[in-house]
Amino acid sequence: MNNNYFILFCILAIISQVQSVDPSCKGIINTNPILHDEPTFVNSVPNGKRFVVGSGYDKINIVHLYGGTPYDMGLALGKLMSEDLQHLVPEYFAYLDNKIEDLIKTLPPLVAKWIAELGLLGALDLNYEITRFYTPPWYDEELRGLAAGSGISYENIRRLNLLPELIKAACSVIGAWGQSTLSKTTLLHLRSLDWDEKAPIAKYATVTVYHPNTSYEGYENHFHDYYKQKYSGSYTFANFGYLGLIGSIGAYNEVSVGLGQKVWITKEQDITSRFGNPWTYVLRDVVQFSNTIDTVLTMLVNAKRTCSVHLGLGEYHRNTSIASDQTIDFLGIEYSAKEFNVFSWKDMYNTPNHPILDDVVYWDPHPQPSNDTCLGSLLVEHYGHLDAPTIIRNITSQLRTGNTLNLVLDYAENAAYLAYSAPDDPQGPLEAFNRVHTRLDMAKLFAEPAPK
Numbered sequence: 001m002n003n004n005y006f007i008l009f010c011i012l013a014i015i016s017q018v019q020s021v022d023p024s025c026k027g028i029i030n031t032n033p034i035l036h037d038e039p040t041f042v043n044s045v046p047n048g049k050r051f052v053v054g055s056g057y058d059k060i061n062i063v064h065l066y067g068g069t070p071y072d073m074g075l076a077l078g079k080l081m082s083e084d085l086q087h088l089v090p091e092y093f094a095y096l097d098n099k100i101e102d103l104i105k106t107l108p109p110l111v112a113k114w115i116a117e118l119g120l121l122g123a124l125d126l127n128y129e130i131t132r133f134y135t136p137p138w139y140d141e142e143l144r145g146l147a148a149g150s151g152i153s154y155e156n157i158r159r160l161n162l163l164p165e166l167i168k169a170a171c172s173v174i175g176a177w178g179q180s181t182l183s184k185t186t187l188l189h190l191r192s193l194d195w196d197e198k199a200p201i202a203k204y205a206t207v208t209v210y211h212p213n214t215s216y217e218g219y220e221n222h223f224h225d226y227y228k229q230k231y232s233g234s235y236t237f238a239n240f241g242y243l244g245l246i247g248s249i250g251a252y253n254e255v256s257v258g259l260g261q262k263v264w265i266t267k268e269q270d271i272t273s274r275f276g277n278p279w280t281y282v283l284r285d286v287v288q289f290s291n292t293i294d295t296v297l298t299m300l301v302n303a304k305r306t307c308s309v310h311l312g313l314g315e316y317h318r319n320t321s322i323a324s325d326q327t328i329d330f331l332g333i334e335y336s337a338k339e340f341n342v343f344s345w346k347d348m349y350n351t352p353n354h355p356i357l358d359d360v361v362y363w364d365p366h367p368q369p370s371n372d373t374c375l376g377s378l379l380v381e382h383y384g385h386l387d388a389p390t391i392i393r394n395i396t397s398q399l400r401t402g403n404t405l406n407l408v409l410d411y412a413e414n415a416a417y418l419a420y421s422a423p424d425d426p427q428g429p430l431e432a433f434n435r436v437h438t439r440l441d442m443a444k445l446f447a448e449p450a451p452k
């Protein structure tokens with residue numbers, strides 16, 4: 001374990017509403033219900049099925065894709081979601097274009113310069129050119145399928161997928177298990193995304209469930225080239241994110257390996273690189289192709305990494321025949337081109353404002369080591385009683401984290417609880433952490449049969 005802590009800078013706008021237990025917690029308790037609705041079937045195409053869950057501003061698309069090749073899965077996604085993609089792509093780029101002046105101020109100088117000189121689309125194309133040699137071929141294949149199926153140009157689909165490489169988000173990570181939880185037997189994993197809660201992509205909230213079967217055969221050697229790890233199969237997994245983004249910002253697989261991300265902005269600018277495999281693609285590959293934390297770490301260490309991000313990485317083995325040292329583990333990771341540091345709960349900072357808690361790994365959205373007392377005091381208060389509803393009702397809304405997407409995974413339940421922001425809801429609330437959350441039965445989603 002590496003104890004090199006870096007000074008981290010994150011930006012989170014905190015707007016004071018109702019004060020709670022700890023005055024540094026500026027949010028309110030989320031009293032909204034947690035929905036347990038069954039997804040309803042919409043339609044199917046070869047290699048794909050579309051469902052929706054929730055209604056109105058809380059609607060989430062659930063898209064199942066079956067291998068076939070990566071191209072086939074992209075094609076199915078494009079066909080199922082073509083109308084939505086036709087709206088999303090121009091709408092989102094127009095939105096970004098409108099706020100580009102503000103955006104540029106928040107970006108690393110090099111990226112700001114690219115955008116100033118080439119425009120946003122040109123900068124995204126440049127990013128493609130300098131990352132393509134490090135990007136496994138199955139991404140381009142899936143993107144080409146997605147373009148063909150949706151009628152959106154391949155270039156625009158590709159640009160959409162490289163946005164996370166240029167534009168960063170804040171966010172929080174919690175991994176909590178053992179004595180900290182109500183059940184004592186589960187692993188809870190929070191992945192809250194503090195990004196742009198007003199962005200129109202919120203309307204295209206999508207959980208994509210990939211059911212690859214033989215799809216990645218033929219890529220075994222490529223796989224080894226990119227990750228220095230023997231290819232041992234592709235798992236069924238879910239991406240929790242937005243329509244059209246095929247990389248991962250938060251993901252979970254059928255053998256209960258889960259990964260979430262949080263920004264890691266450090267003073268040491270030279271630890272990042274623009275040349276490598278885009279981080280959302282590395283995260284997806286890790287969840288798609290790993291069944292233990294050891295495999296994940298090997299892949300992450302060997303990947304040609306780019307940006308600096310924090311990761312929360314969980315594993316929970318309900319199937320004890322999978323060789324692993326333990327059934328439950330959770331690690332916090334500092335990930336960047338040149339630095340790779342791994343933290344167990346024992347390596348968390350131990351300051352009065354951020355106490356070490358047995359079996360809890362946590363990072364709040366603030367500069368680290370955080371001097372904000374809110375998350376530490378909420379975790380102390382709810383220690384031993386943590387479950388997904390408590391995190392949603394009593395923690396994320398009080399901490400005001402997860403404004404764009406709030407996701408809690410309960411590994412023993414094999415369930416995901418999530419909410420997205422709702423920029424168009426006239427009644428509000430805007431932020432995901434204050435909204436109705438939906439519980440998804442992941443075992444059921446992973447078992448969804450292919451279309452006939």
Ligand SMILES: *[C@@H]1O[C@H](CO)[C@@H](O)[C@H](O)[C@H]1NC(C)=O
Pocket residue numbers: 029030031032393394
């Ligand atoms: C957690 O939030 C719920 C409302 O959703 C509230 O009834 C309960 O009292 C809160 N628990 C604690 C310990 O604050």
Ligand SMILES: *[C@@H]1O[C@H](CO)[C@@H](O)[C@H](O)[C@H]1NC(C)=O
Pocket residue numbers: 047066067068213214450451
């Ligand atoms: C893989 O899935 C595709 C599409 O659902 C199906 O046509 C094919 O038979 C499956 N192959 C295997 C080996 O299960």
Ligand SMILES: *[C@@H]1O[C@H](CO)[C@@H](O)[C@H](O)[C@H]1NC(C)=O
Pocket residue numbers: 319321322
């Ligand atoms: C457990 O994992 C092994 C190895 O991946 C697999 O062969 C077996 O079918 C799994 N059993 C269950 C019940 O999922």
Ligand SMILES: *[C@@H]1O[C@H](CO)[C@@H](O)[C@H](O)[C@H]1NC(C)=O
Pocket residue numbers: 007008367368369370371
């Ligand atoms: C937290 O407070 C300590 C002591 O006042 C200070 O040295 C440190 O820089 C602060 N950390 C951050 C991230 O602001």
